[in-house]
Amino acid sequence: MAVQMPLGGALLMHRLVRICTSRQGHQRYRELHPLLKIATRTWEVRTFSAGPKNGSENEDEAGSSASSSPVPSLTPRQGLLSRRRPLSPLERISRLLPQDSLSPEVLQLRQENQEEPEVDTRGGEDPALKQDVSDSVVQPKGSDTQQNGSSCLSATLPGESLLVFGELLVAEYRKKGWVEFRKMFKLQEGMRLHSSWGTIGHDEIAGQPSGRFLRTHLGMAILVRRASLEDYVLYMKRGPAIAYPKDASSMLMMMDITEGDIVLESGSGSGAMSLFVSRAVGSKGKVLSVEVREDHHKTAVCNYNRWRASWRLQRGEEWPDNVCFHNADLRTASPLLAGWGFHSVALDLINPHLVLPTVIPHLHPGAVCAVYLANITQVIDLLEGLRCLALPLLCERIIEVPVRDWLVAPARQKNGRFCTRKDPIVDQHQRVENAPSDDDQEMTVSDHPPFGSVPYIARPHPEQVSHTAFLVKLRKYTQ
Numbered sequence: 001m002a003v004q005m006p007l008g009g010a011l012l013m014h015r016l017v018r019i020c021t022s023r024q025g026h027q028r029y030r031e032l033h034p035l036l037k038i039a040t041r042t043w044e045v046r047t048f049s050a051g052p053k054n055g056s057e058n059e060d061e062a063g064s065s066a067s068s069s070p071v072p073s074l075t076p077r078q079g080l081l082s083r084r085r086p087l088s089p090l091e092r093i094s095r096l097l098p099q100d101s102l103s104p105e106v107l108q109l110r111q112e113n114q115e116e117p118e119v120d121t122r123g124g125e126d127p128a129l130k131q132d133v134s135d136s137v138v139q140p141k142g143s144d145t146q147q148n149g150s151s152c153l154s155a156t157l158p159g160e161s162l163l164v165f166g167e168l169l170v171a172e173y174r175k176k177g178w179v180e181f182r183k184m185f186k187l188q189e190g191m192r193l194h195s196s197w198g199t200i201g202h203d204e205i206a207g208q209p210s211g212r213f214l215r216t217h218l219g220m221a222i223l224v225r226r227a228s229l230e231d232y233v234l235y236m237k238r239g240p241a242i243a244y245p246k247d248a249s250s251m252l253m254m255m256d257i258t259e260g261d262i263v264l265e266s267g268s269g270s271g272a273m274s275l276f277v278s279r280a281v282g283s284k285g286k287v288l289s290v291e292v293r294e295d296h297h298k299t300a301v302c303n304y305n306r307w308r309a310s311w312r313l314q315r316g317e318e319w320p321d322n323v324c325f326h327n328a329d330l331r332t333a334s335p336l337l338a339g340w341g342f343h344s345v346a347l348d349l350i351n352p353h354l355v356l357p358t359v360i361p362h363l364h365p366g367a368v369c370a371v372y373l374a375n376i377t378q379v380i381d382l383l384e385g386l387r388c389l390a391l392p393l394l395c396e397r398i399i400e401v402p403v404r405d406w407l408v409a410p411a412r413q414k415n416g417r418f419c420t421r422k423d424p425i426v427d428q429h430q431r432v433e434n435a436p437s438d439d440d441q442e443m444t445v446s447d448h449p450p451f452g453s454v455p456y457i458a459r460p461h462p463e464q465v466s467h468t469a470f471l472v473k474l475r476k477y478t479q
C-alpha cells in the first residue's frame with residue numbers, strides 16, 4: 001500500500017535520510033582511522049559555542065531569543081512541567097539527531113513549531129526536564145523559582161557586580177550531578193551562546209548576576225557564571241601544555257610565595273603559571289617570566305592581557321601589572337638576570353638542569369626552586385645533572401599531586417523522583433502491620449523527602465584526570 005506524504009514532508013524525510021547516512025559514514029570512517037579521534041572531539045566541543053546573532057550558521061535560531069528567558073521568569077509549573085503539543089513522526093526523528101547536524105530547512109521547520117511557548121497545558125510531567133532543573137537548582141523548600149529569582153535580582157550584595165559585555169564567562173550544563181558540558185566564552189553584544197541544549201542571547205546574559213541559571217530557547221537550564229582563574233587557564237588558547245592548576249597551587253606552596261615576592265618563572269609557555277604567580281605576589285610583587293620561543297612568548301602575553309581585561313571589567317580596577325615577559329633563552333640570560341634577586345623560582349621547561357647554573361646565583365639563600373616535570377626519567381636527569389654540577393641545591397621532595405573527583409548525589413528513579421532508604425528486615429514476625437511493602441519504598445511520594453531518608457550514590461567519578469606532573473622541590477643552601 002502506497003503511503004501518501006505531502007511534498008514538504010517528503011523533502012524533509014529525504015534530507016534527514018541524507019544526514020543520517022552521512023553521519024553513519026563519518027562514524028565508520030573515524031573508527032577505521034584512529035587519528036581522526038581529534039576531529040571527533042572538535043565536533044563535540046563545537047556543540048556549545050558563541051556565535052553572532054545573525055550569522056549564517058545560526059540564522060534559524062536568531063529570531064528565538066525571546067524564549068531564552070532566565071529560569072526565575074518561569075513559574076515552577078511552567079519551568080518544571082513544560083511540554084509542547086504532541087510531535088509528528090518526522091519531528092520525532094529529527095529530534096533524535098544532534099542539533100549541529102540538522103540542515104537549515106529542518107531547523108527552520110523546528111523553529112516554526114517552537115513559536116508557541118513551552119508551557120504545559122495538560123498538567124502532565126516531563127521527568128527528564130524536571131530532573132534537568134532539579135539536578136541543577138537547589139531551592140529552599142516551599143520557595144518558588146520566580147520568587148528566588150526576583151529576590152536575587154533586587155538584592156545586590158555589597159561588592160557584587162552584574163555581568164557586563166567583555167567579561168569572560170563559563171556556561172555549564174549539568175545532569176545527574178555531572179557536568180555534561182562546560183564552555184568559556186566572552187560576553188559580546190549581539191552574539192548568541194549556542195549549544196546542543198539550545199541557544200541564549202548574550203544580551204540577555206548581560207546585567208544578570210554571576211551564577212545564574214538561564215533558559216535556552218529549548219527550555220534547558222544552563223548555569224552562567226564568571227570564569228575563575230582555574231577555568232581561564234584550562235580553557236584559554238594554548239600554545240604548549242600548561243602547568244595544571246592542582247600542580248601550580250602546590251608549587252606556590254612549595255615556594256612559600258608571599259605577597260610582595262620577586263619571582264622568576266620559566267618558560268612562560270601559555271602563561272598559566274605566570275598568572276598564578278602574578279596573583280600570589282600581588283601588586284607589591286614582581287614576576288620575571290622568560291620564554292625562549294617567540295610564538296609561545298606572544299601567546300603567554302596575550303593570555304595574560306586577556307585575563308587582565310576581563311578582570312578590569314568585573315572589578316572596576318586593574319589586575320596588578322606585575323609580570324615582565326621576556327623572549328629569551330634562560331640558559332644564556334645572565335645579562336637579563338643581572339641585578340635581580342629572587343625569593344623563589346618556578347621552572348617548567350625541558351632539561352631544567354641546563355638553566356640552573358644561570359638561575360641559582362640569583363636565588364636567595366635558603367629559598368626554593370620548584371621544578372615541574374612530566375616524566376620520572378626527567379626527574380632522574382635533573383638529579384643526575386645536580387650531582388654533576390655540584391650546585392648548592394638540596395632536593396627536599398619529589399611529589400605527585402593526585403586529585404580524585406567523586407560523584408556524590410541523591411539517588412533518583414528514572415522518572416526523577418528520589419529513592420528512599422530501605423529499613424532492614426530483622427524478622428518477618430516483627431514487621432509492623434501496615435508497614436509499607438518494598439515496592440512502596442522504592443520511591444518517595446513527596447518531592448521533598450525528610451532529612452536522612454534518601455540514599456546517595458557516592459563513588460569516584462568515572463572520568464579522572466590522570467598523571468600530570470612530578471614536582472621537585474630544590475632548596476638553595478650555603479656552606
Ligand SMILES: C[S@@+](CC[C@H](N)C(=O)[O-])C[C@H]1O[C@@H](n2cnc3c(N)ncnc32)[C@H](O)[C@@H]1O
Pocket residue numbers: 240241242243244266267268269270271272273274290291292293296328329330331348349350355
Ligand atoms: C610546558 S611549557 C611551560 C608552560 C607554562 N608553565 C604554563 O603554565 O603555561 C615549557 C616552555 O618552556 C620553554 N622553554 C624551553 N626551554 C627554555 C629555555 N631554555 N629558556 C626559556 N624557555 C624555555 C618552551 O619553549 C615552552 O614554551
